[in-house]
Structure formats: structure tokens, C-alpha cells
Amino acid sequence: MSHQRVLILEDQAFQRGFLANMFNAAPGVTVDTSGDAADAIEMCHWQRYDLVVTDLMMPGVDGIQFIQALAAQEHRPMLALVSSVSQRMMASARLMAESLGITVLGILPKPVSPADVRELLARLDDARSGEGPAHAPVEVPIKATRERLRRAIDDGEITAWFQPKKSLDSGLVVAAEALVRWRHPEHGTLQAGRFLPLIEQHGLESAVLRHILKASIQAQARWREQGFRIPVSINLPPHLLERGNLPDELLDLTLQQGGTPADLCFELMESSTTHHVSDYYAGACRLRMKGFGLAQDDFGQGLSTVHNLVSTPFTEVKIDGALVRGCARDPALHSALATVIALGSRLGLNIVAEGVETDAELATLRKLGCNQVQGFLISRAIPAETFGALLDQEKAAHRHTELGQPGALAPR
Known part of the structure; x- marks a missing residue:
């Protein structure tokens, strides 16, 4: 597994620490955390992340607004949604993110298990190596008569x-x-x-x-x-x-x-x-x-x-x-x-x-x-x-x- 840098956005301190511990337990993973969506957007501006794990229900700037802001970044990390909202809302959020050009590796209901994290990181590794479905080649504009x-x-x-x-x-x-x-x-x-x-x-x-x-x-x-x-x-x-x-x-x-x-x-x-x-x-x-x-x-x-x-x-x-x-x-x-x-x-x-x-x-x-x-x-x-x-x-x-x-x- 190659080195992976992950950002976790979760406003609840206990949930944030719980997720961070599971990701930190995986070899080759560097984890940053944030409890505020506006702060996380700024972090993504200065640091290139491979994966952002975000909640949806948050005070102030919510998860949907965060994803919209993430799509405007020059570098778009891949995304995983982790929330206790309904599956339909999670599915709708996923479609919204994908329509903005963001690769969504998974949508996970709380509580997240260590097996969920392992599968997510494996997908991320496959995607980054070009062997998985989420890998997207660099777009080169094609012009032809x-x-x-x-x-x-x-x-x-x-x-x-x-x-x-x-x-x-x-x-x-x-x-x-x-x-x-x-x-x-x-x-x-x-x-x-x-x-x-x-x-x-x-x-x-x-x-x-x-x-x-x-x-x-x-x-x-x-x-x-x-x-x-x-x-x-x-x-x-x-x-x-x-x-x-x-x-x-x-x-x-x-x-x-x-x-x-x-x-x-x-x-x-x-x-x-x-x-x-x-x-x-x-x-x-x-x-x-x-x-x-x-x-x-x-x-x-x-x-x-x-x-x-x-x-x-x-x-x-x-x-x-x-x-x-x-x-x-x-x-x-x-x-x-x-x-x-x-x-x-x-x-x-x-x-x-x-x-x-x-x-x-x-x-x-x-x-x-x-x-x-x-x-x-x-x-x-x-x-x-x-x-x-x-x-x-x-x-x-x-x-x-x-x-x-x-x-x-x-x-x-």
C-alpha cells in the first residue's frame, strides 16, 4: 500500500478521534483532522490530500457546502461520506459530488468499523495506482477536425x-x-x-x-x-x-x-x-x-x-x-x-x-x-x-x- 494522506472533517470531537485512530492504525497513512468545514477548506487549499472523509450534518458550513467548495479547488481529493443521515440523503450527496467531478470512494453510515476503513483505503490505493474504477487519467483537451x-x-x-x-x-x-x-x-x-x-x-x-x-x-x-x-x-x-x-x-x-x-x-x-x-x-x-x-x-x-x-x-x-x-x-x-x-x-x-x-x-x-x-x-x-x-x-x-x-x- 502506497503512502496516503487523509483529512477527516467531523464536528463531534469523540467521532473525530474515533475515526482518526482507525485510519492512523493503517500503515502508510498520515491523518489530519478538522472540526470546522471552513477550516477544512483552507487546509485543502494548502495541503494536497488523497482522501477527505466528511460528515454531512455540521453547524455553520455543512457537509454539502463543504463538498461544493471542495469542487472549486484546483486539486480535488477523493471523497468518502460518513454520516448518520438517511441512506437516500447520502446517495443524493454522492450524486451531487460526482456531478461536480469529485470521485466518491464510499458512503458509510455511522458507526464506522475498522473493516470499513480497510476497504476504503484499499479502494484509494487501487484508484491512485490506476487499477480501480475511481482512477481518472489526467484530462488532455482533444481537438480534431x-x-x-x-x-x-x-x-x-x-x-x-x-x-x-x-x-x-x-x-x-x-x-x-x-x-x-x-x-x-x-x-x-x-x-x-x-x-x-x-x-x-x-x-x-x-x-x-x-x-x-x-x-x-x-x-x-x-x-x-x-x-x-x-x-x-x-x-x-x-x-x-x-x-x-x-x-x-x-x-x-x-x-x-x-x-x-x-x-x-x-x-x-x-x-x-x-x-x-x-x-x-x-x-x-x-x-x-x-x-x-x-x-x-x-x-x-x-x-x-x-x-x-x-x-x-x-x-x-x-x-x-x-x-x-x-x-x-x-x-x-x-x-x-x-x-x-x-x-x-x-x-x-x-x-x-x-x-x-x-x-x-x-x-x-x-x-x-x-x-x-x-x-x-x-x-x-x-x-x-x-x-x-x-x-x-x-x-x-x-x-x-x-x-x-x-x-x-x-x-x-
């Missing part, structure tokens, strides 16, 4: 990486989601959020969709040669369905590339919709009629609704990570998840949970009857060749488990 983006697509700089989906029944990787990446010659491998706004701005979303579809089919062909049939899901902005011939174009391209529609699923993203609802339903129906799978992406966020779920011919529902994070400890999130999973099961849908980060979340989803999971606990998105190596390794480990050989790895 339409011609440069077009060339990046044509030359294969913009391509598909694949995030595994594991079955909660078998414990094996059974599917993948294709995620767009740009292997930029100057800035390295860029995630989608760094350049997709430019793709949208220059009207190249359809070109990227076709490109990712081709890359996915090519990857599936390689995996089949290894003995694996891996369905792949691909993000599709719903406003593209305004083009009535899009399902025909996607089918033609799939068949030209030697792909199988049944092994491809288009995830209708919640971030956009069509101007006319008729285009949305017509496009969804026609994609299914062509034999493609169809998923409601990010269910539980944005534009996704229960009405939309039951009135669109989906084959899969993907539960947004916002409903998954903390579900093992938050009764409200647990109940919401149980309702969504039960509804998806009654509708005959494949149920996939996104953003799974802890073993506790995985166990909760398994108990609730979720079918598949993806997230940093399983694997981040990886290139097609690395995905193929992962499949081979998992197959070998599973064979050892079935044979009962020493050192075998049980499916997770």
Missing part, C-alpha cells in the same frame, strides 16, 4: 475494446460489450468520453457505429477459432433510428462481414432519443425483426422508464451502476434492484448489472437473481486479442476446477 477523425476511423486508430460480461450461474465470461477507444499517436489510448463529443459534433456517429460493428464481428470470428461463441453488445444512440433504413444497413453490413445477427445486441443508450417517438419504436422493432438483440442501456438513469422497458421489444436490460454501487449496504438501493430484476425476469429479459466493483455487490446481485455482471471487479475493457487470452486462461482454470486439481481457480 472532421477530416482527422475520419482518417482515425479509416486507419483503425479508433477501434473497439471489449469489457467481459460474466454469468452469475456458471461464473464464466459469456458475452462482451464493445467500447470505443482511440489509439492516439500523441495522447495514447483515449476513452470514449475524451473524443465522442467531437464525433457527435462532426456527424460521424453512424460511421463509428459501422466501424465498431465490423471490429466486433472480426473479434467474434477470432474467438470462434479459439472455440468460443461470445455475443457482443454495441452502443447505439437512439436518435440514429430517425434514419429509417438503418436496420437494413446494419443487417447488410453484418452479413457482408460474416456475422450473425443473433450474436449481436444493440444497446439503446439513454443519453438521446428521437424527435418523433414513432421513429424510436419503428427502429427498435425493425432491429429485432432483423434478428439482432436489443438492450435498454443504463436502466435507472436519465430517460429510461418502466413504460419504455415494457413497451419496447428488448431482449436485455442493463442496470445502471448508480443502482448497483452500495446495494449491499443500502436498503433503498437493494429494494430498487430487487424490483428491477424481478420485472426483467417476468419480461423474459437477460438482466445485466453494470459497474460492479465489490464482492459484496456481486453477492447481492447473485442472490437477487441477476443473470450477468460487468464492471471493474470482473475486468476493465481490453483489446480483442487480450480478451481472447482471457477466455483461454479462464477455460484452463475452469477445467482445473472441474478436475479438482490443486491450485485451481473457482469461477467468480
